[in-house]
Amino acid sequence: MTELLTVTGVGKTYPGATPVRALADVTLALRSGERTAIVGPSGSGKTTLLHVAGTLERPSRGSVRIGGEEVSGLSDAAVSRLRAHRLGFVFQQFHLLDHLDAVQNVALGLLYHGTPARQRRAAAVAALDRVGLGDRLGHRPAQLSGGERQRVAIARAVIGKPDVVFADEPTGNLDSAAGSTIVALLAGLADDGTAVVVVTHDQAVAAAMDRHVLMRDGRIVSDDGAPR
Numbered sequence: 502m503t504e505l506l507t508v509t510g511v512g513k514t515y516p517g518a519t520p521v522r523a524l525a526d527v528t529l530a531l532r533s534g535e536r537t538a539i540v541g542p543s544g545s546g547k548t549t550l551l552h553v554a555g556t557l558e559r560p561s562r563g564s565v566r567i568g569g570e571e572v573s574g575l576s577d578a579a580v581s582r583l584r585a586h587r588l589g590f591v592f593q594q595f596h597l598l599d600h601l602d603a604v605q606n607v608a609l610g611l612l613y614h615g616t617p618a619r620q621r622r623a624a625a626v627a628a629l630d631r632v633g634l635g636d637r638l639g640h641r642p643a644q645l646s647g648g649e650r651q652r653v654a655i656a657r658a659v660i661g662k663p664d665v666v667f668a669d670e671p672t673g674n675l676d677s678a679a680g681s682t683i684v685a686l687l688a689g690l691a692d693d694g695t696a697v698v699v700v701t702h703d704q705a706v707a708a709a710m711d712r713h714v715l716m717r718d719g720r721i722v723s724d725d726g727a728p729r
């Protein structure tokens with residue numbers, strides 16, 4: 502497996518009257534085709550780790566390398582480009598645009614790729630087909646169930662063929678049947694070499710992943726997939 506993304510010695514402290522140390526000293530290497538669950542108690546730093554590894558937030562210290570490139574040396578614009586080309590995200594709240602239909606929402610995932618509109622649309626249709634929504638192309642989010650909205654979000658996350666897909670509580674708003682579909686779709690992405698990283702409180706979701714990273718107080722306290 503190729504190493505895609507590496508977080509080394511990362512700390513993150515949120516400033517304020519009482520600064521919060523959300524991450525203390527975290528090291529984690531993600532490899533292609535690996536399904537990773539990040540678990541741990543509330544407030545242990547799981548979402549912060551996902552945001553820092555996913556370049557949505559910059560660490561206070563330590564290094565994040567993506568495809569061999571050190572992120573800290575890059576401008577915000579260069580980081581955005583890197584993120585758009587290499588990473589995909591799925592959130593608990595779906596984050597779809599209400600006034601756009603499913604195809605338009607998914608096509609947004611290629612906005613920074615320079616792909617012509619017609620090809621964006623064709624790719625969005627193919628991505629929606631892949632998540633079983635070929636018959637919901639013109640539906641807006643309000644016309645879709647929660648599980649279907651999350652499938653649209655997954656299609657948007659993968660349309661640019663990212664190396665890593667991060668999912669933060671992707672089943673948190675879904676019943677167990679819809680949740681199972683989402684987990685199966687996410688787990689299946691790894692068959693094509695995508696690294697899948699899921700932050701979850703749900704035992705069933707964690708059990709569907711191959712690697713389990715347990716966090717406590719901003720640190721990784723166990724990792725059954727760490728290199729030996």
Ligand SMILES: Nc1ncnc2c1ncn2[C@@H]1O[C@H](COP(=O)(O)OP(=O)(O)OP(=O)(O)O)[C@@H](O)[C@H]1O
Pocket residue numbers: 515521522523541542543544545546547548549550
């Ligand atoms: N923007 C912020 N400003 C200040 N403190 C923050 C911020 N975001 C998170 N924190 C704090 O950092 C710590 C870690 O938060 P984080 O969201 O990473 O935990 P988590 O493990 O994902 O929790 P949960 O399971 O409840 O979602 C918490 O103590 C939280 O209060």
